[in-house]
Amino acid sequence: MAWYTIEHSCGHASERQIYGTNVHGERERKAAGLGRFNCPDCAATDRAVTSDAATGVADELGWPGLLGSQRQVEWAQRLRLETIDELDRICRTTGMPEARHNWARGVLLAQTSAEQWIGFRGGNPNRSRIENCLNLTDLMPVPDLVRAWAADPARDIADAFCDECR
Known part of the structure; x- marks a missing residue:
């Protein structure tokens, strides 16, 4: 020592x-x-700036608030923004229909527990964060169809979600 x-x-x-x-x-x-x-002080400042920016984006876009302790909410705001950005990137690169993209985004944004968002980050290392989010939530049952989509976002299963996706 x-x-x-x-x-x-x-x-x-x-x-x-x-x-x-x-x-x-x-x-x-x-x-x-x-x-x-x-250093720990600079890292804390960076986290606070990033959390404030994520909170600003969430407020600007009208996303639902997160529930949890202040520290959990600050952390989860960053994770949620990163996850939604990842979803948007996947949708752009795979040419996903807009209705399907909006549906997946709605499923993710419906999760308002900061604790769950923090838990999503670990998940299975062989899965994307989006798949972990869609599969690990205990508060919102997720059908097998969502798991199939998360496992292969390029797969054309959109028509099973809603009429607009066909």
Whole structure:
């Protein structure tokens, strides 16, 4: 156990206690790895700015508010914006019909639990975040058809969703 001065990528320095053996220079490698990131203060500022921007976008677009603690909501706002951006990108690149895109967006935006949005980020690493969102929600049952769409967004199953998608 030793204290190291970490020179962060933001230019600030911080003191960290790094635990573990140092037989093969493990602590020095850990210290060098920590230096590739911003210091805790700058990272918190970056998160706050990103959360404020995500909240502004959500308010501007009229998305429903998220429920949870203040910290959960701030984090979930960022995750929700990233997920909706990912959905929009997939829809543009695959040529998904607009009605199907709006339907999928509505399913995602119907989830108002900040805790669920935070839980979506982990999910199955072999799935996209959108598929994790559509499959992991306990509050909203999701049909197998949604799972099939999430597994293969290019697959043409839109006509099964609604009449406008045909």
